[in-house]
Amino acid sequence: MKKTNRIVEKFKEYRFLYVFLYAILAVVIFVALYSNVKPETLDIELFTVSDETIYAPATVEDKVETERKRQEAYDSVEDQYVLKKEITEKQVDLISSIFDTVIEVRKEEAANSDSAKPTVEEQVEKVQEKLTPSINKKIPGETFLPLLETTDDEVVLAKDAVVTVVNNVMSKEIPIVQLTEAKKQVEEELQYTSMRTEIMDSAIFLARFAITPNYVFDLTATEEQRQLAIDGVKEAQIKQGQILVEENELINREIYRKLGLVGLLDDQQSMKPFLGLGIFVLLIISGVVYFFEKKDSPISKKNNFLLLYCLIFAITILLMKIISLFQKIDYTHIGYIVPVAMGVMLVKLLLNERLAIWTSMIFAVCGSVIFNEGVTGSFNFSVGIYYLFGCLAAVLFLGEHNLRSKILQAGLFVAGVNILALTAIMLIRNGGYSNVEISSYFIMACVSGLVSSVLTIGFMPFFETGFGILSTMKLIELSNPNHPLLRKILTETPGTYHHSVMVANLSESACEAIGANGLLARVAAYYHDIGKTKRPRYFIENQMNIENPHNKLSAQLSKNIIIAHVTDGVEMLRKHKMPKEFIDIAEQHHGTTLLKYFYHQAKQSNDSIYEDEFRYPGPKPQTKEIAIISIADSVEAAVRSMANPSPEKIEKxxxxxxxxxxxxxxxxxxxxxxxxxxxxxxxxxxxxxxIFHSRIEYPELTKKQKVK
Structure with missing residues (x-):
């Protein structure tokens, strides 16, 4: 058995062990959550009838549908047209310039002598020479004949009438499809003018020629409107929980495409969930690493605590995983019965409160993933919130009560918080719950809290013994005066008991002042001189109304008796299976100090005596707590021996x-x-x-006062 313990202790000192434990913890989390994040796939073929109603497991964008809607929005935008006023101005100027050309030719003809007067046909040719070829192609020469043969007043009248009508008609929108109507309109308006028929015909022809579409297609505005329409289209999504296919419905190409889009077909295997799970595990392990690595602890102690944490974590996750199997048989809310608070209570009592709070959050998230059966998505937030409140309630309750008897009360407190959390969840959901459902929920909440406390009480002794953990609860129990060893000190060595209590008070306050474990120092100080109970009368604090037996002994023998109280105390503590920390304090609290009194006494009779013969065997103090107890032990004895202790003398x-x-x-x-x-x-x-404060010295009573 001893050989096995030595192997275990040696194994704990290996530097690689903590890296291996982190890896094991990561594997445990990944394996536990793997099946719950693995995408569900269905064996479905195109144009078959679905056996069940299928819901979308996650929200995804339907890019095909989004593109179709954008195309529809693009096509729905009508072409944009704009009224070009410059076209109206241009056409008015054009018709004015035509009339001006006619008038100019007429003036030239009037300036010539009668002998050189050109014919009307020659005048038409001159007009056409002054106009552009494109205009000449569209306006025949006959149109100008009536204007050249008439008087100047009629030409001016015709010009004004045509310009006015063209300007009026083209001041309105004239799309190409309404061009004929616009030309007809100018013709109708010219009919009301007082022009001769021949002039009227030419004026109408020129007016109709001038009318052109001024309401034209605007490419820039059209593209802007189409882009606005596209931007206004929201992306099409397949919502989480959306029905993709009803039971007994034919799976057409569109439905089949959507099933593939959400990853429910066998031929599709997405690695995204596993990558996400890997990142999630990395975050959890990073938090654990931060907690354990920031403490400057020996390798063996760090490995020991980390191994204990991994074991507690694995047990809790295993309980979740086993209970989650009942989800397959329609017990979808079975997660509420898991005694998850057990894990955080053990972590809080055996390791650290801050680590327990971090572990509460980890269990909440892991539980929401493990118990995601029957919910859309990968997380069951109801279970996660329920676990978080229950675990935090356990940590907060035990933060004030470190007695073992309080664990069951903590379980009751957790049960009450569980019920409140479930009540809040049901009210927020605003669902219709039957009395049977509500009762079952509350029963599971109570069972979860009570079983957590029972399992904690059951696991505590195994973990404390197996890992050598000296928990706060264990220390408080060992400080009970009814403990056999403390009763032995109190009854057999009352002076030593008083000395130990004083050392405990000094040590605790000093440890807390520098951030060491004050409770450990206090309780261990009660037991540090347990070896004195073997020969109580050989120690000065127990010599009441008796002669000092060392007066009859040699210095060598007295030295052996005094030093023996250390080894005797170590033996007694080991026999009663006391914590290793207590044994170390009993063994090291004198270090290798010199027994000066007996050394000088022996030196007087024999000069060949060496100091090493009158020193304690050690070892020297290895921790801050032992060093403080060692100094407090000497300080208390020295101050107690002072005649009139004053603050200055005490400090010196x-x-x-x-x-x-x-x-x-x-x-x-x-x-x-x-x-x-x-x-x-x-x-x-x-x-x-x-302790040694000054007191008021009361005067003695006179005889008369005494008699009275």
């Missing part, structure tokens, strides 16, 4: 003892600093001043 004595320990190299093997030693000295002085 305390600092002298600490300086002596430093010069004797008794504190070389623990990681205590000079700054911390100064804080310890101040703490000791404050505590001792409160």
């Amino acid at each position: 004595l305390v600092r002298s003892i600490i300086s002596d320990r430093l010069q004797d190299h008794q504190l070389d093997e623990c990681d205590i600093t000079l700054k911390e030693l100064d804080i310890i000295a101040k703490s000791f002085c404050e505590s001792l001043k409160g």
